[in-house]
Amino acid sequence: MITVHHLENSRSQRVLWLLEELGLTYHVKRYARDKKTSLAPPELAAVHPLGKSPVISDGKNVVAETGAIVEYLLDQAGETPLRPAAGTPERLRFTYWLHFAEGSAMPPLVMALVFNRVRTAPMPFFAKPIARGIADKVMGGFVQPNIDRQLAFMEAELQSRPWFAGPDFSAADIMMSFPLEAAASRGGLDAHYPKLTDFLARIHARPAYQRALERGGPYALLD
Numbered sequence: 001m002i003t004v005h006h007l008e009n010s011r012s013q014r015v016l017w018l019l020e021e022l023g024l025t026y027h028v029k030r031y032a033r034d035k036k037t038s039l040a041p042p043e044l045a046a047v048h049p050l051g052k053s054p055v056i057s058d059g060k061n062v063v064a065e066t067g068a069i070v071e072y073l074l075d076q077a078g079e080t081p082l083r084p085a086a087g088t089p090e091r092l093r094f095t096y097w098l099h100f101a102e103g104s105a106m107p108p109l110v111m112a113l114v115f116n117r118v119r120t121a122p123m124p125f126f127a128k129p130i131a132r133g134i135a136d137k138v139m140g141g142f143v144q145p146n147i148d149r150q151l152a153f154m155e156a157e158l159q160s161r162p163w164f165a166g167p168d169f170s171a172a173d174i175m176m177s178f179p180l181e182a183a184a185s186r187g188g189l190d191a192h193y194p195k196l197t198d199f200l201a202r203i204h205a206r207p208a209y210q211r212a213l214e215r216g217g218p219y220a221l222l223d
Helices: 012-022 042-046 066-077 089-120 128-157 171-186 194-204 207-216
Strands: 002-007 026-031 055-058 061-064
Touching: 002 012, 012 026, 012 066, 012 171, 012 207, 026 207, 055 066, 061 066, 066 089, 066 171, 089 128, 089 171, 128 171, 128 194, 171 194, 194 207
Parallel strands: 002 026
Antiparallel strands: 002 055, 055 061
16 A cells, blocks of 8 residues: 655645546555644654655655656556656656756745745844845845746746647646746746646646645645
């Protein structure tokens, strides 16, 4: 039995969604974030040494990292339309977007989260202007321009096809959901990017996505 060690409001929501799309049987073990730090609880370290989510266990196998989990689950499912056939242009794009999601899209969004927290973090009154000045300079000079460039690139990619890998929905779209939801929450993804906005609307309407939300519980990135 596949067990998803599911941390609330995290990347592991995509794992639940993929399992629902594949129709695989699985169990969800939920973990709550620390209310003060928002970090994962120490119990997750008993599953994987880094104590992070997502992570799944399947018999003796413990698999961490979202992309690795996606590939593992696709292998378990066998032939599936969620992974294009090998040797096709769609498969090449599928592999690219599968890795782009975490390798390129997420780092600047994580930086945006960190620097926005720096701006609002409690600190001595005399330090606030300095901290905010540094955060604003990094956000305005590096982080947000990088996010904007990536959003423009992704928007252009969806001009010629409805899904990231090609004409059909795939697990690459599942991987891309989290960075795009994060961008809509804190990275500037709005009506200026109609293709990306439409992409989010379409994935959120999928029955398997809705079932995954029911299994995983509240998901703050949708707020």
